[in-house]
Amino acid sequence: MYVYDQYDHQMLAERVEQFRDQTDRYLAGKLSDAEFLPLRLQNGLYIQRLAPMLRVAIPYGLLSSRQLRKLALIAREYDKGYGHLTTRQNIQFNWPELAETPDILTHLAEVEMHAIQTSGNCIRNVTTDHYAGVAADEVEDSRPWCEIIRQWSTFHPEFAYLPRKFKIAVCGTPADQAATQVHDIGVYLIRLENGEIAFRILAGGGLGRTPVIGQVIFEHVEKRHLLTALEAIMRVYNREGRRDNKYKARIKILVRETGIDEFREKAHAEWERIKGSTLTLTDAEIERCQAFFVDPDYVRRLNGSATLKEKLHGDADFARWHRRNARAHKQPGYAIVTISLKQTGVAPGDITDRQMEFIADLADKYSFGEARISHKQNIILADVEQRKLHELWRELSTQSLHTAALGLLTDIICCPGGDFCALANAKSIPVAEEIQRYFEDAAELEEIGDLQLNISGCMNACGHHHVGNIGILGVDKKGEEFYQVSIGGSSAREASLGKILGPSFAREEVPGVMRTLVDVYKAERKNGEAFLDTYRRIGHEPFKQAVYAGNH
Amino acid sequence: MPAIIKDGAILTRDRWTLLREATGPEVLQAAPGRSFIVPLDFWLSYRAQVEEYCGETGIWLDSHQTLEPIADVLAKFAVIALNFPVFADGRSYSNARELRQHYRYQGEIRAIGDVMRDQLYYMSRCGFNSFALRHDQNSELCLQAFGDFSTGYQSSVNEPLPLFRRRGGARKE
Numbered sequence: 001m002y003v004y005d006q007y008d009h010q011m012l013a014e015r016v017e018q019f020r021d022q023t024d025r026y027l028a029g030k031l032s033d034a035e036f037l038p039l040r041l042q043n044g045l046y047i048q049r050l051a052p053m054l055r056v057a058i059p060y061g062l063l064s065s066r067q068l069r070k071l072a073l074i075a076r077e078y079d080k081g082y083g084h085l086t087t088r089q090n091i092q093f094n095w096p097e098l099a100e101t102p103d104i105l106t107h108l109a110e111v112e113m114h115a116i117q118t119s120g121n122c123i124r125n126v127t128t129d130h131y132a133g134v135a136a137d138e139v140e141d142s143r144p145w146c147e148i149i150r151q152w153s154t155f156h157p158e159f160a161y162l163p164r165k166f167k168i169a170v171c172g173t174p175a176d177q178a179a180t181q182v183h184d185i186g187v188y189l190i191r192l193e194n195g196e197i198a199f200r201i202l203a204g205g206g207l208g209r210t211p212v213i214g215q216v217i218f219e220h221v222e223k224r225h226l227l228t229a230l231e232a233i234m235r236v237y238n239r240e241g242r243r244d245n246k247y248k249a250r251i252k253i254l255v256r257e258t259g260i261d262e263f264r265e266k267a268h269a270e271w272e273r274i275k276g277s278t279l280t281l282t283d284a285e286i287e288r289c290q291a292f293f294v295d296p297d298y299v300r301r302l303n304g305s306a307t308l309k310e311k312l313h314g315d316a317d318f319a320r321w322h323r324r325n326a327r328a329h330k331q332p333g334y335a336i337v338t339i340s341l342k343q344t345g346v347a348p349g350d351i352t353d354r355q356m357e358f359i360a361d362l363a364d365k366y367s368f369g370e371a372r373i374s375h376k377q378n379i380i381l382a383d384v385e386q387r388k389l390h391e392l393w394r395e396l397s398t399q400s401l402h403t404a405a406l407g408l409l410t411d412i413i414c415c416p417g418g419d420f421c422a423l424a425n426a427k428s429i430p431v432a433e434e435i436q437r438y439f440e441d442a443a444e445l446e447e448i449g450d451l452q453l454n455i456s457g458c459m460n461a462c463g464h465h466h467v468g469n470i471g472i473l474g475v476d477k478k479g480e481e482f483y484q485v486s487i488g489g490s491s492a493r494e495a496s497l498g499k500i501l502g503p504s505f506a507r508e509e510v511p512g513v514m515r516t517l518v519d520v521y522k523a524e525r526k527n528g529e530a531f532l533d534t535y536r537r538i539g540h541e542p543f544k545q546a547v548y549a550g551n552h
Numbered sequence: 553m554p555a556i557i558k559d560g561a562i563l564t565r566d567r568w569t570l571l572r573e574a575t576g577p578e579v580l581q582a583a584p585g586r587s588f589i590v591p592l593d594f595w596l597s598y599r600a601q602v603e604e605y606c607g608e609t610g611i612w613l614d615s616h617q618t619l620e621p622i623a624d625v626l627a628k629f630a631v632i633a634l635n636f637p638v639f640a641d642g643r644s645y646s647n648a649r650e651l652r653q654h655y656r657y658q659g660e661i662r663a664i665g666d667v668m669r670d671q672l673y674y675m676s677r678c679g680f681n682s683f684a685l686r687h688d689q690n691s692e693l694c695l696q697a698f699g700d701f702s703t704g705y706q707s708s709v710n711e712p713l714p715l716f717r718r719r720g721g722a723r724k725e
Contacts, residue, residue, distance in 0.1 A: 007703060007715060014701045022670065038640055039670055121640070151705045151715070157674035158649050158706075161642025238646050239618070273654055278713050285716040 001062050001370060002147045002292045004112045011155065012109045015116060019043045020102035027099060042122055042160065044090075044115025045101055046422075053420070054093045054101055055118040056108060057125040060132070060146035060170075061089035061373040065360035068371060070111045072356035078104050083356070085341065085349040085377045087413055087464055088167065089127045090118055094420055116154060121162045123153035123234070127169045129178045130374035133293055134382045136330045139189045140197050142172040144289040145226065148281065149187075152227050159234050163241035164249035167206075168230070179375060179491035181205050181214045182467060184251045185233060192220060199226055203233050203267070204255035207461035211497045212252040215260050217267050224281040225271075231279060232271035236263070295331070296368040296383055302333025311390040318393050320446060321404035326389060335386050337367075339379045339396060340403040340411065344436040347429040348414040349377030358399050366392050375464075376413055378406070409451045409518070410436045413464055417457030417474060418481070424457035426474025426481035431455055431510055438511035448518055450530040452490070467491035469532045470517060471498045472510065483510050487517065487543055488535045501544055513547055520546045555691040557672075558660070558682035560698060562691050568610060568631060570664060570684070577601035589633050589662075592617050603628075612664060615643040619650060626657050634680070636665035645678045652679035652709055672697040677708035 004012070019039070026036040040046075044055040056071070063071075071091060075083050078100055079093040086092055096104060108114055118125055126149045133141040149168060153159070159166070171180040172189035180186035186202040198220040205214025221229045233251075240258070242248045255263045312319045326335040339359060342348050351359075359379055363371045366388055367381035374380055384392060396402040405411045412435065415421065417428030432455055439445055454468030465471030467489040475482050482504040489498030505513055518531075520543050525534045535543070556563040567587045571579060574594040580601065587608040595602055595611050602609050610631035611622065619626070626632070632651060634644035644663070651657040662682040663675050668689055675683065676698055685694055707714045 005719070007719065010702055011704070018700045035639070035668065035670070121642075148716075155674075155701065155704050156706055157677035157704065157708070158645045159642070160674055161640050161645065161671075235646055239643055243641060243643075277653075278707055278717060282717065285719075288716075288719075 001064060001143075002059075002289070008112070009109075012112070012114055012116075015043075015114065015155075016102060016105045016109050019105060023098065023102055038120055038161070041120030042117055043101075043105070044118035045098070046119060051095045052098050052101070054096050054104060054115055055086070055090050056093070056113060056115045057118045058089050058091060058113075058373050059150050060126055060128040060143055061130050061375075062143065063371045063373065064111075065363040065369045065371070067111045067113055068356050068360040068363065070107060070113065072353040072360070074104055074107055075353040075356065081354075082350050082352045084347065084416060085351060085373050085379075087375045087377065087415070087462060088125060089130075089373050089375055090125055091373070092416070094416070119165070120160075121164050121166075122160050123156060123162075123166045123168065126150050126153065127167070127178055127183075127375060129171050129173045129176065130372045130376075130380050131173060131175075131177060131327070131336055131382070133295075134329055134331070134334075134336055135173045135175070136328050137174050138330070139172045139174075139191050141290075141293055142170045142189060143293045144286070145187070145189070145199075146170050147289050147292065148226065148285070149230070152230070152279075159238055162234075162238055163243050163254075164246065164251075166234075166237070166251070174493060176491075176493040176495075177374070177376075179464065179467060179495075181495040182207050182211070182464075182491055183214065185230065186214045187226075187230075190220065198222055199229070201229055201233070204252045204260075204263075206250050206252045207464060207466050208250065209247055209459045209461075210250075210252060211461070211466040212256070213495050213497065214252075215255065217264050218271075223286065224283075225275055227279045227281060228274045228277060229267075229271055231274060233267050235270050236266045240266075298331045298334065298383070299385065302385060302387065305333075305386060307387045308389060315390070317404075318390055320442065321393055321402055322389060324404045324408065324446070325406045326384075326386075329383070331383075333386055335384050335389060337381045337384045337389070337392065338374070338406045339381065339401050340405045341378050341401075342405050342411050342436070343400055343403050344410070344440065345433060347416070347419075348412050348432055351379070355399060355401065358401075362392065362395060376411065378411070404442065405445070407450045407452070408445045409439055409448055409453055409514070410445060411452075412436070413452070413454040413468065415456050415462035417455075417463075421457060421462075423460055424474060425459075425476040426457050426483065427507075428455045428457040428463060428472075428474055431472060431474075431483065431507060434507070435511050435514055438514065448522070448531070450532075451518075452532075453514075454489070464491065465489075466497050467495065468498060469530075469535070470514065475504055477504070481507060483507060485510075485513055485517075485547075488532070488540065490532055499540055501540075502548055516547050517543055554684045554687060555689065555694075556662075556682060556684050557691060557694060558662075560695070562695065567608075568662075570612065570633065580605045580607075587630075589631060592621065596621060610660075610662075612662075613644075613647060615641045615647075617647075619647060619655065623655065626651070626655055627659075629659060631660040631662055631682075632657065633662040633664045633684075636663060636667055636671075639666040639668055639671055641666075645674065648675070648679040669694045669697045673700045677704055677706070679709050681709075 169183040170187040171178040201218040202214035372380040418424035456463035456465040457474040471486040484504040486498030589610040612633035
């Protein structure tokens, strides 16, 4: 992974000191709430329902075991012993003291981490597919490009006071597990007909109140021109994005109100002005960044498959976990392992200090000392030898981290919701738990197969409900919590937005609605179809009729 | 007069009078010879009178205004002031960068309006070299802001190359 040099270290140390001074001035009454607000937000600090919340960036989801141990220390010493993985490859601490946050940032800086630009109206932590660099079918490793974008966007002096927050995702895999098309800017690595690799750049995607799928701004951009193309889009947005209404301030609204053709023209015109400037990437810089992401020392010609086959044959629980949570790796003899953080009874994405340390040890032992965070709120060990999978699984089971749920109905994406968040209209964590309890039969879950369920506690859509195959949105009806259900969403390459089923439901009705949707799917599915395939074939109506049939 | 920082020093005297609002060309005659910073709309409406005026004139743009209407005559202005109606309105950063990088404007770029200590570093990197501080700002403390960071990843007026082009040089040394 990327290793800081003296410049990175120095700037980070200076940032910590700057924020310490800002916090001191705020606590001394020399900065007003309104003035401190953008400053603390750009350092990841929210004021939540119960306490401040500190959001720490995990740049494009990559963590060393050393960093994971530091997060464990912070969880233990400054929080209540746990952290929460978010849908944008960050970790949130829900209980720090405001006065202690500069100390937490100092700790983070020791391991090349920070909370810079994890909130506020600026360019946020860049995200990518959590299988980057190890997926068998990847066009090119996206991580060096994420790092290049991270550096360009960090402390960017022109774009620190944008109309609204700004999220960039980069993706090099055909499957697209980065939700690229619902980002303010989505960057795809593509292979051109002549074999060269270039970027396709989309803009104007997003979720929230107005979900939109991004549209192509630059059909293909040579690698060296990446940053000027991004800067051109940013400048048009900074200039012209609406500032009169917070709910209309995202780039998706600007693109819609300007019209895609005119917006594209403006971005291209700005690009023409700055293309070829000193911001043009050099081969040396591209190579420098790529050198941080070369393959680890894989064992060649592994003869692990016999051992694995034997274990798979002899242990049904292991075999189920292996089917769900181990995925194909580009290197023969290796697997990509996902550790599910979706145990029933635990808020999706929550992880304790002990679990962090435990996983850090496993990363050292099995996966070259690195782990990854997915936007689906799980942890990945990306480079595990197949012959060691059984041993790893057994170790995971000692800490109840062996849930074999990846991609299943209970692998729920869920925001913190009304239990923590000041913005929420309704609770989301208990809804997730009730659904997990309702569908507790592992064999049945596997039989249902791939089904992405996403839950948000309000229309800000941190739980990505619009792009869940099933999405649940908490709404407020005269002071009571209700849940609106949509179906048919997907954040993958064939992205689509879910369609609302109909009137919302009381919380206790939600598991039953899930049951009905699943039953319709099971009755209608044809050979090998996943839920989304069946939905796309038969449409909305059969699901809707079944769900509301009993009520009329 | 607000406290002004220019080129890293607190000004004891500032020759410019900022005309926040100007209704007609007669304001120029109220104090002949004085140096005025006039609003863009005023300049567009009374360009002839401004150009005939015996004193010096600069111009100021609000955050929603663009440089296009004055692109051909930028060099006429000794100062171009860019307004921050509220500190969270970041449009003037783009105008400053465009002035320096695209138009190669060499004169003074002054930040006016809601200008506080915590914006100064980014403003200076975007090309502002003078700052009319908000009334409650301690100008001595504000001077320290320019040293918040020793460098940045991006290019700036003082560092025409982004860090990735400087890093290579640093390695060779």
